[in-house]
C-alpha cells in the first residue's frame with residue numbers, strides 16, 4: 682500500500698512511519714523537518730501551505746496525518762490552533778483530491794478536555810470510554826477536535842473511510858523517566874488520568890487502523906494497559922475522585938482509559954509498559 686505519513690520526523694510520526702514501513706507499506710513521509718537517515722522516502726514541506734500539500738499528497742492509497750504542534754504550551758495558542766487546523770484541512774483536502782481510500786488521524790484524548798483544561802474536567806465515571814463527553818477548552822484540544830470534524834466532513838461526502846485515534850501522552854523508554862517521572866509526584870498527574878501510550882504500541886495502532894475495513898469514520902481511544910503510576914489504580918481513583926463511580930473493577934495498575942472498543946474494532950492490543958523500560962543510570 683502506498684501510504685503518506687505526515688509529521689514523520691517527530692516523536693510519534695517516526696514510530697508510525699517505521700511500523701508501516703516494517704509492515705511493507707511504501708511510505709512517503711512529509712514533515713517540515715528532514716528526518717536524517719530513515720527507511721522511508723521523505724519530502725520536506727510546511728503543510729499549512731495548501732499548494733505544498735496538494736503537490737506532495739499524491740499517488741497514494743492511504744494518508745496518515747500525524748503532523749501538528751502537540752501541546753498548547755510554550756507558544757501562542759493562536760499559532761497552535763492555526764497550524765493544527767490548517768494542516769488538518771490541507772492534508773484532508775489533498776488526500777481527497779489524490780483519491781486516497783483510507784485516512785488515519787492522530788487525535789488526542791485532549792478532545793475530552795484533559796490534560797490542559799482551565800476549568801476542571803471530571804470524568805462522569807471511570808474507566809473513561811468513548812461515551813465521555815467531548816469538552817475541549819484549550820487551543821490545542823480544540824484544534825484536535827476540529828481535526829476530527831474536518832475528517833468527518835470528508836467521510837460524510839464520501840471521500841474515504843477514516844479512523845481517528847485518541848491518544849494520551851506518548852512515551853518511549855528514552856522519554857518516560859525524565860518526562861513523566863517528576864509529574865507523577867504532583868497532583869497534576871490526575872490531569873493526564875495517569876495515562877500514557879508507548880510510541881511502539883501507537884505505531885501498531887496506526888497499522889491496525891489502516892487495516893480497518895469498515896465504512897465511515899471510526900473514533901477510538903488508545904492507551905497502555907496500565908497507568909504511569911506506582912500506586913494501584915483503584916486506591917488512586919478513590920483518593921482523587923472519591924465521588925466518581927467505577928463502571929467496572931480496575932485490577933492492579935490497570936489503565937483508566939478503556940481500550941476495549943479499540944480492541945473490538947481495530948484489534949488494538951498494547952504490549953509495552955513503562956514497568957519494563959530500563960531505569961536510567963543515576964547521575965546521568
Ligand SMILES: NC(=O)c1ccc[n+]([C@@H]2O[C@H](COP(=O)([O-])OP(=O)(O)OC[C@H]3O[C@@H](n4cnc5c(N)ncnc54)[C@H](O)[C@@H]3O)[C@@H](O)[C@H]2O)c1
Pocket residue numbers: 687688689690691692693694711712713714726727728729746747748749750751752764768787788789790825847848849850851852
Ligand atoms: N505527544 C503526545 O503525547 C501526543 C498525545 C496525543 C496525540 N498526539 C498527537 O500526535 C501527533 C504527533 O505528536 P508528537 O508528540 O510526535 O509531536 P512532535 O512535535 O514530536 O512531532 C510533530 C511533527 O509534525 C511536524 N509538523 C508540525 N507542523 C508542521 C507543518 N506545518 N508542516 C509539516 N510538518 C509539521 C513537526 O516538524 C514534527 O516533526 C500530533 O498530531 C499530536 O497532536 C501527541
